[in-house]
Amino acid sequence: MHDVRDHPEFGYHGSSQTRYLRLIGNIAEQLARDLDGEKSDREALAYHLNLVVTEAVTNAIQYGCANERKDKIRILLSIENSDLCVRVYDYGQGFDFEAVPTPDIDELSERGRGIFFIRSLMDHVEYRKTESGNVLEMKKRIT
Amino acid sequence: MVDLGDVQFIDSSGLGALLSGHKNAIQRSTGFALAGLQPRVKAMFELTRLQRVFEIYPGLREALDV
Numbered sequence: 001m002h003d004v005r006d007h008p009e010f011g012y013h014g015s016s017q018t019r020y021l022r023l024i025g026n027i028a029e030q031l032a033r034d035l036d037g038e039k040s041d042r043e044a045l046a047y048h049l050n051l052v053v054t055e056a057v058t059n060a061i062q063y064g065c066a067n068e069r070k071d072k073i074r075i076l077l078s079i080e081n082s083d084l085c086v087r088v089y090d091y092g093q094g095f096d097f098e099a100v101p102t103p104d105i106d107e108l109s110e111r112g113r114g115i116f117f118i119r120s121l122m123d124h125v126e127y128r129k130t131e132s133g134n135v136l137e138m139k140k141r142i143t
Numbered sequence: 144m145v146d147l148g149d150v151q152f153i154d155s156s157g158l159g160a161l162l163s164g165h166k167n168a169i170q171r172s173t174g175f176a177l178a179g180l181q182p183r184v185k186a187m188f189e190l191t192r193l194q195r196v197f198e199i200y201p202g203l204r205e206a207l208d209v
Binding site: 043044047050051054055058103105108109110111112113114116117120 | 155156158160163166183186187190196
């Protein structure tokens with residue numbers, strides 16, 4: 001059970017070309033499932049967490065390819081006060097997060113729904129470029 | 144017909160692959176339908192409004208009876 005006095009962190013730092021990335025999504029899912037609260041809500045949250053981690057990692061692999069660290073990715077899951085936080089770091093050129101459009105239902109494009117999922121399912125989403133890379137920060141209230 | 148009865152998880156790439164199949168079927172003037180969506184998978188179609196695009200059946204049996 002989750003104790004708000006704890007601030008556990010779970011992370012991955014390594015190659016983006018690895019089967020372990022799937023594991024991070026599953027850890028996010030299990031973390032959500034293990035929180036206090038209504039079970040059915042937690043099951044939905046568990047799915048959503050796995051989905052946003054998967055989408056963020058896919059995105060980082062797609063846009064994070066610019067230099068010698070291009071195949072590296074860092075993912076951090078944490079519980080901070082009343083938020084479940086996911087941070088996905090990449091070391092590429094990044095992209096203009098705010099410019100990503102909402103998918104047009106009439107267009108039926110095969111692409112472009114990842115950021116939409118992240119924006120729709122998380123309470124706070126921020127994309128920052130820093131000196132050491134880019135970070136997509138996503139938070140979900142859990143209390 | 145794509146039976147999604149055993150699919151517990153779908154992301155934007157999965158939806159994109161199904162959309163590709165749907166568009167391909169339209170081009171060839173043939174049918175393309177989905178069956179057996181699990182509730183959480185179905186919720187992702189609803190969130191993206193793609194449930195309006197696809198022909199969706201509760202299960203494979205219902206789909207084949209049509």
